[in-house]
Amino acid sequence: MTHEAGIPLGIRFKLLSDTPQDSAAQVVNEVVVGDYRDLDTLREFARGCDVITFDHEHVPTEHLKALEADGIPVRPGPEALVHAQDKGVMRAKLDAIGVPCPRHRIVRDPADVAAFAAEGAVEGGDGFPVVLKTVRGGYDGKGVWVVDSVAEAAEPFRAGVPVLAEEKVDFVRELAANVVRSPHGQAVAYPVVESQQVKGVCDTVIAPAPDLDEALALRAEEMALGIAKELGVVGHLAVELFQTRDGRVLVNELAMRPHNSGHWTMDGAITSQFANHVRAVLDLPLGDPRPRAKWTVMVNVLGGDYPDMYSAYLHCMARDPQLKIHMYGKDVKPGRKVGHVNTYGDDLDDVLERARHAAGYLRGTITE
Amino acid sequence: MTHEAGIPLGIRFKLLSDTPQDSAAQVVNEVVVGDYRDLDTLREFARGCDVITFDHEHVPTEHLKALEADGIPVRPGPEALVHAQDKGVMRAKLDAIGVPCPRHRIVRDPADVAAFAAEGAVEGGDGFPVVLKTVRGGYDGKGVWVVDSVAEAAEPFRAGVPVLAEEKVDFVRELAANVVRSPHGQAVAYPVVESQQVKGVCDTVIAPAPDLDEALALRAEEMALGIAKELGVVGHLAVELFQTRDGRVLVNELAMRPHNSGHWTMDGAITSQFANHVRAVLDLPLGDPRPRAKWTVMVNVLGGDYPDMYSAYLHCMARDPQLKIHMYGKDVKPGRKVGHVNTYGDDLDDVLERARHAAGYLRGTITE
Known part of the structure; x- marks a missing residue:
């Protein structure tokens, strides 16, 4: 999805991938298959890159420091990324800068x-x-x-x-505040969204979060911008939040990359999280993060019991010509995130129904 | 741009490219460099493809017939494509089906x-x-x-x-009617646009065409849908039209592929021309072609006198965070189409000014 966003900007990727079957490896032009835990592999890969960024947070912090010492810009840098890698370090830092946590x-x-x-x-x-x-x-x-x-x-x-x-926080619901920050300090904030989890996995995201008090939304955005600044984040930062029964927001998790809670932006915002992440890591001016529709809903497509989703895919496109399908080219395994759908419009009930129907039909839990 | 549209649909491309430097060859995963005029090259390339489509009309008609005879679906097929390859054949056919031409x-x-x-x-x-x-x-x-x-x-x-x-038609302006048709006959029509040429090259496209009489717009859409049907087009068909002083529309040219007059759809329509072309050639249900904004403007970025566009690119992104830039990764040569910009909004004057400023600045003809 980052490659997709980079194409119109004229930005070309070299990908380090675990296997040739990885989603990104199916679509990027230049693919190196190798182990991101091996420093020699990383050093060889990094040669000739203008900048290195990630779609997960698992590259060892010390390897990233070694790449930086070699003169390769790593964005987000290891000093920032460690807060998304190590929850102990993250909590200590958020405490130190006065961000409310459980x-x-x-x-x-x-x-x-x-x-x-x-x-x-x-x-x-x-x-x-x-x-x-x-x-x-x-x-x-x-x-x-x-x-x-x-x-x-x-x-x-x-x-x-x-x-x-x-x-265990007694929360009303979960929210997410997505922001993007560039090396020279420009930052943009997407509207705060509601994120609904099923069995610990993100299921539905509603943008913007319905009935969210404006002051609380502003506080959440400012909190995310503040965290990005204090931690020196470059690129996309997702701040997962609990909205408590007594009207506060507490930080649950941090992610420093385009995040599931921002997938709605691909069809719902003027500039997607992927485009802004790329713009940020290359220190280009950031794009407008505002929504294009009154409501945008993202629902994840999880693998179901049937490996062949083709007829469901046809059905969904035929049923709803406005549906935006995003499939990742992954083999279907039960419960695995294999794609997501976005819908948008003026009527939240309709937008929700369309997204849920499509995701459920693709998974096989809805058959009519 | 077709690859970009295919990624979220889970559609993977193999590309036959003249050179490794071609725009598409920079971003597609599987690239074969070869000559599209050579039948052996085409046959070798076609092996394992589910369907073959094009981003230009220059593959010889007889080669396409040979591929079809080999059992490879070619969409649009040679019987249709010849009308976009040979203007004599095109005029004879349009006469035969009663479509008004110069x-x-x-x-x-x-x-x-x-x-x-x-x-x-x-x-x-x-x-x-x-x-x-x-x-x-x-x-x-x-x-x-x-x-x-x-x-x-x-x-x-x-x-x-x-x-x-x-x-030489005494026209008021040029229009374009873009439609997409799938093998089983489903078809969609994009709103008719105004296309402004400078020295024979498309410069600006305004969607929808301002002040266009509704009946004339409908006639143009129906004409394009009729041509697509009568010629057996599969995929995108662009019908370039003259709007005459006496209130008629005459067909100027046909193109059977995503077309410059439809580039606005990438940011301005619910489903882009590229996504619908891919959906059509794979016989998937088509997406909604309606516009997302009141006005969308596309202006082509032509190469100017300076090969390095980087600082202009930064300027344009910083000046207008809503600007959608599409660069093709081509070396800059004076007059060469190296990209396009899209803008959208409620105020046509503003939308036009922003697109023209960005394209002019990128070319180097505007410096402030």
Whole structure:
């Protein structure tokens, strides 16, 4: 999707890919298959690149520092990216700059989890449930546990990675504030969106978030812009937020790349998150982030039980000529994100129904 | 641009390109460099393709027939495409199906041109000027001559290609009707646009055509849909039209591929011409062709005197964050189409000014 956005800007990509089957490797002109965890591979790959950027956060921080030392611009840089790689570092930094987060601390073992829970307990309770996260390597609900007792708290420690405990926030809904920042400090903010998760995986994004108090929306945008600045982010920053019952926003997660909560921008904003990410990492002037429609809805297409989606794909295009389908060219596996759909218009109910119907039909959970 | 439109649909391209430097060859994953005039090259290339389509009309008709005979779907097929390849065939067919064209006939030599002119002369005149066109091989004003006398009429015959004579139409402006048709006959029509040429080259397209009588717009759309049907076009068909002083539309040229007069659709329509062309050639349901904005303007970026456009590119993005730039990755040569810009909005004067400023600045003819 970043390549797609780079084509009209005249920007050409060289891709380092795990396998030739990866989505991006199917469409980019120059593809190198190699392991992003291997510094020699990265150094060889980086030769001749004007700038390096990412579609995930898993390249080891120390390798990125080595590339920077070699004189290759890495954007976002490792000093910023570490906050999206390590949840412990992220929480410590957000605390230091005064950004509201769920109550949290690094915990040593299950007994320490019980102590953390007790610190937040209301009278007569034990403070459970508690959220436990490995500080590195999680995504889409992986590496995250919601535990109801000390007995359940053993599992997260088995990987030998530091574990972060967080209060389970009593939230009304989840929001996301997406911003883009360029090296010389220009920044733009997309409207705050509502993000609905199913089983820890993003399902639906509504842009802008319906019935969101204007002051709270502004606070969320300013918070995201502030985080981008304080952390020295270059490129796209997604700030996943909890909207609490008492009218606050707390930071849940950070992602430093075009993000699922910004996929709606491909059809719903004047400039997509992918175009602005590319513009930012090349220090080009940023594009207008404003929406083009009153409502835009994105629903992820998850793989279902049937590997062949072709007839569903035909059905969806025929049923709704305004539907914007984005397929990733991935083999269908149950629950795997294989694409997304965008719809837009003036009537939120209609826009939601069209997106949900299409995504459900493509997955096979809707058959009429 | 077709590849860009195919990515979200999950459609993968193999490209036959003249050189590795061609615009499409810079961005498509699988590129074969070879000569489209060589049948063996075409046959080798076509192996494994589900369908073959084009971004120009120059592949020899007989080669396309050979590919079809090999069982490769060619869309548009040679029986249709010949009407965009040979202006003599095109005029004969349009006459046969009753589509209004400028007065025309094939001419043998300069004396015959004088006779053709005299046939249309008003009292006391000689009937010049007359438009002469080689029936094959012309584009962007090449292969077209406007001659004022029999003495000037020798040049077009030198290539040894049949020459078509046409009346020089007294037109108010040029329009274009863009339609897309799929193999099973579904068709969509984009709004009729105004196309402004400078020195025979498309300069500006305004969508929809301002102040166009609704009945005339409908007639133009129906004419284009009728031509697509009668000629068996599959994919995009652009019908370039003259709007005459007496309120008629006459067909100037046909193009059977995404066309410069439809580039506005990339940012201005719900479904772009490129996406609909791809959908049509794969017999997928077509997308909604309606505009997303009240006005969309496209201005071509021609190469100027300075090969390095980078600082102009920065300027344009900084001046107008809503500007949509489409650069083709071509080396800059004076007068060469190296990209286009799209703007859209509610105020036509503003939309026109922004597009013209950006294109002029990129070319170097505007410096402030």
